[in-house]
Amino acid sequence: MAQPRNQRRKEERPQEITEAAFQAFAEKGYAATRVEEVAKRAGVSKGLLYLYFKTKEELFKAVIRGVVIRRVDALIAAVETTELSSEDFARGPLLEFMKTVPGSPIAVVIRLLISEGHRHPDLVEYYWDHVVSKGLAALSGLIERGVERGEFRATAVSELPQLLIAPVMLAMIWRMLFVQHDLDTDKLISTQIDMILAYIKA
Amino acid sequence: MAQPRNQRRKEERPQEITEAAFQAFAEKGYAATRVEEVAKRAGVSKGLLYLYFKTKEELFKAVIRGVVIRRVDALIAAVETTELSSEDFARGPLLEFMKTVPGSPIAVVIRLLISEGHRHPDLVEYYWDHVVSKGLAALSGLIERGVERGEFRATAVSELPQLLIAPVMLAMIWRMLFVQHDLDTDKLISTQIDMILAYIKA
Amino acid sequence: MAQPRNQRRKEERPQEITEAAFQAFAEKGYAATRVEEVAKRAGVSKGLLYLYFKTKEELFKAVIRGVVIRRVDALIAAVETTELSSEDFARGPLLEFMKTVPGSPIAVVIRLLISEGHRHPDLVEYYWDHVVSKGLAALSGLIERGVERGEFRATAVSELPQLLIAPVMLAMIWRMLFVQHDLDTDKLISTQIDMILAYIKA
Amino acid sequence: MAQPRNQRRKEERPQEITEAAFQAFAEKGYAATRVEEVAKRAGVSKGLLYLYFKTKEELFKAVIRGVVIRRVDALIAAVETTELSSEDFARGPLLEFMKTVPGSPIAVVIRLLISEGHRHPDLVEYYWDHVVSKGLAALSGLIERGVERGEFRATAVSELPQLLIAPVMLAMIWRMLFVQHDLDTDKLISTQIDMILAYIKA
DNA sequence: AATGAATGAGTATTCATTCAT
DNA sequence: CATGAATGAATACTCATTCAT
Secondary structure, eight states: OOOOSOOOOTTTHHHHHHHHHHHHHHHHOTTTOOHHHHHHHTTOOHHHHHHHOSSHHHHHHHHHHHHHTTTTHHHHHHHHHOOSOHHHHIIIIIHHHHHHGGGSHHHHHHHHHHHHGGGOHHHHHHHIIIIIHHHHHHHHHHHHHHHHTTSBOOOGGGGOTHHHHHHHHHHHHHHHHHTTSOOOHHHHHHHHHHHHHHHHBO | OOOHHHHHHTTTHHHHHHHHHHHHHHHHOTTTOOHHHHHHHHTOOHHHHHHHOSSHHHHHHHHHHHHHTTTTHHHHHHHHHOOSOHHHHIIIIIHHHHHHGGGSHHHHHHHHHHHHGGGOHHHHHHHIIIIIHHHHHHHHHHHHHHHHTTSBOOOGGGGOTHHHHHHHHHHHHHHHHHTTSOOOHHHHHHHHHHHHHHHHBO | OOOHHHHHHTTTHHHHHHHHHHHHHHHHOTTTOOHHHHHHHHTOOHHHHHHHOSSHHHHHHHHHHHHHTTTTHHHHHHHHHOOSOHHHHIIIIIHHHHHHGGGSHHHHHHHHHHHHGGGOHHHHHHHIIIIIHHHHHHHHHHHHHHHHTTSBOOOGGGGOTHHHHHHHHHHHHHHHHHTTSOOOHHHHHHHHHHHHHHHHBO | OOOOSSOOOTTTHHHHHHHHHHHHHHHHOTTTOOHHHHHHHTTOOHHHHHHHOSSHHHHHHHHHHHHHTTTTHHHHHHHHHOOSOHHHHIIIIIHHHHHHGGGSHHHHHHHHHHHHGGGOHHHHHHHIIIIIHHHHHHHHHHHHHHHHTTSBOOOGGGGOTHHHHHHHHHHHHHHHHHTTSOOOHHHHHHHHHHHHHHHHBO
16 A cells, blocks of 8 residues: 555654755755755655745755764764774774765765855854864874873874874865776775874874 | 957957956855856956857856866976975975965865866866876876885885875865864975875885 | 533634634735634634635635624614714714724725725625615715704715715725824814714704 | 837836836735736836846835826925915815826825735835825915915814815725725715815805 | 644746847 | 847745645
8 A cells, every 4th residue: 555645744854854955965966956856855845845944044054963963973982982092093993984984974064065155154163063173172182192191202293183184085075076086095094094103103 | 440458358358257257156156156247257248258158157167177277287397307306396396386275276176176066077077187187197206206216115105196185185175164263284284294204205 | 521622612613713814814914814823813723724714715705794794783773763863963973983983893894805805806795785885875864864854955965975984984094004193083083074064954 | 020029128118117017016916916927018028027126025116106206296286386266276176186086096006005005114104205294285285375365264174184185085995896886986075175165164 | 623744836036048239 | 249138947935725643
């Protein structure tokens, strides 16, 4: 038997819609995605979508926020609670996490922010607050802990945790633009970690 | 009566228009820029603009191509003709060049490609052919030459010249999104070169 | 278990809804009033409202009819049964009634008919049948009785009872548009009656 | 030969459009008139309409203002410059003018203001400033001049020039709603003037 | 009976593109 | 060559109405 056409599922709808929107935005970008397209993907009418999200922008924000939330929290917690040495943590859990980022929703969010960020400074700020600043703080902490413990020497790297992230960013952009041209992004990232550790080890 | 102003401009017009378009696209992005706005900035009527560029997309492509051409050629030539050691070249001319990139038109082009690249695979390919592949080849060449000369040891870096570019990409994106949050991008880039050289030196 | 509240209300519901609708229409006009708004004011769900009224138009008609019914009947009865002279009736009960009209629901109905009457000729006709024609007939009757009794002389006013109503109409429209600009509507109306009586007195 | 489809007539367009809009608004009211309908009536595309009027509301305001301008000015000037006695002026030019009002564009404007005035208090105020207050002042002046000259005695009418207008308002509304039911509006108006003059004559 | 989630036709507005002048 | 008036397809959003629960 077919499902009745109008299922009443108030609870699930918002997530279903933001997921559909995420897909659509990921494929076509925000501007090129028609609201109707999102509704269709979510198996829902345009009207219903507007019941949950006042405007297309509102939906966009919900999508971004939905992806961002709890994305880095696990990593940050791991940094703080791990019993591994800083080096082992960097070569282990951190490396693993970094390898997944370029193919993760975070990459999509970054693309959307690059494309549409101009008109949504609040979203950029939100992303900064919940992801970037926290993530960088955690990375700084990891390195500094290594310095304190005598694992590492004091270098500029402590204040430039972005160095750890740099190949991840490049990998993300590579995927966005040059998928067809080979690049071993995993090796790129692990080599960077190698280099950094070699550079800062005591 | 002659109209020298119009006459003289005939050949400069396309460039004037693409420059105006570049400015506008840089500020507002492709989608949000109205053709009329470009015409106004170029001091030209909409109709005339369409005389030179069949469509807005055509104009977009011309903008990208115009920016790209000869952007990296100088660097590539320098790599090939320099008499400096690879290390000195990296610490000198290469570093200088890299520092300028995040604030240069190249950054704008990359943003545009990230935003609109989906619908313009030919443009992405064009950019790849004329900039990325050439640039990467030059960097690879620089490293390999160092290896051949005994300056450097053989490492994964030879096949991953992207490592040199990674902090430049991060700096670019940082500027796009997080201008207000401090980051010493020059130091980021120079530290990366430091690290890489330390890592690969014989 | 019985649900006395719902049960008891079943018969009052339609009136509760039309009253809520009247309020809403009075404040915002027909077109600008959303059905949901009416339902909310009536403390009822949209669905239930549609159980009693097939369409928004149906509701509109019910509102108009509900207001109209028995509005003028009292006055008409009074005209017919009064033992006052025509002049005394005009200066007494009639004047009092007229003063109340501009602030009464009748004014709202007239505004609604002016705004929406085009598409509801049947409603206009209904209003004509039940209010206007009867009211005018009563006024004509009042004057003619005065003529018959020798109170008044025969004038054009007998066939133009609208003269009595004219200042009431003006007062109504004044309230609708120019509330902030003072006008002593009571004096306007009583002066008109003064004038008419002076004009037609034998 | 048919006219070319795209005539370029920058100058005339705005008026052509407001005239078409006036017609449409007069027939269907503001809310029920689609912008496309106005464009069609004006023989123009939707886009062009938006070139001259930013929004539908803007168009509405332009329509109202266009009708209002110079509508009463002629009458006011006549009141001030006439060499007739106040009574002769009232029975002559004033009466003639009043008879034309119920069928004139002013009646349409008043209907529109009654329907849409709520959301356009500025328009109502505009109408007040340019038509109502001026017109009433002129009428007051006319009466007061009569009093000064000994034509009239001092009565409440001097401060209630609205009494002169009242039957005009009634006639207007009558036309809007009850066209099919006979009413000799001319006689209504002239009788009112008769009555008023009889009432105030010295 | 009663709810309010779900539908979708209808409409104002924008903007790339054309074409009369 | 040059202009900018004119076009119309495309799209976000609203709201009366329906219908699963």
